[in-house]
Amino acid sequence: MFDALDPTKRDAQQRLEQAVGEGRLTLEEFTDRVGQVWQATEPASIRRALADLPAPVPPAQVTTGRFTIDKVFDDISRGGRFALASGARLTSFFGDVRLDMRQVVLSEPVVDLAVSSVFGDVRVTVPPGIAVEVDASTWFGDKDIQVLGTAPLPGSPRVRLTAQTVFGDVRVTTRS
Structure with a gap:
């Protein structure tokens, strides 16, 4: 079973938090993707939520x-x-x-x-x-x-x- 406290989910959420903090995701995109991460029942679902994260914006x-x-x-x-x-x-x-x-x-x-x-x-x-x-x-x-x-x-x-x-x-x- 894929536990909600799994470190993979926590790490994925931290990547999404960083992306929204850097301005690479909107609030709406952040909530959608975090929801996908926490509802995931397999690692592939988490990878899909992170796969197309926008690249960092040059300073x-x-x-x-x-x-x-x-x-x-x-x-x-x-x-x-x-x-x-x-x-x-x-x-x-x-x-x-x-x-x-x-x-x-x-x-x-x-x-x-x-x-x-x-x-x-x-x-x-x-x-x-x-x-x-x-x-x-x-x-x-x-x-x-x-x-x-x-x-x-x-x-x-x-x-x-x-x-x-x-x-x-x-x-x-x-x-x-």
Whole structure:
């Protein structure tokens, strides 16, 4: 029997953690592959989960992922594959902020992110299997935080999200 505590699975997970930490895998790719590793019943399944890992990115091409986006009378919408590091901030005055983190590449094991809006909504989507801590506050709006359900995968990155809005709603959801 192929034991869940088998060192082969632990080693495979460590390789995947390193790949997501180096920006070679998105959060979504990481959760998919770690799930394959832990559900594997034979070594060949683990090898398939690791076989096509993207090559390391040369240091000159690595971006920090720390950015600030401020908009007035406009929405902010960010999604797809991009680097995200602790300290990133998105703020909109008289506009909505929409952030889809399912293909984000985290450059640190713990990422602090601030998202806010005045006279607009804040909507954040995260992939399942990622540890997400949400500190949300609204003035004259509603909070809808639905990131529960799937337990974070062992060794997965952690996102600490601070979401604020005045005259708007905050919604944080998990979707694959």
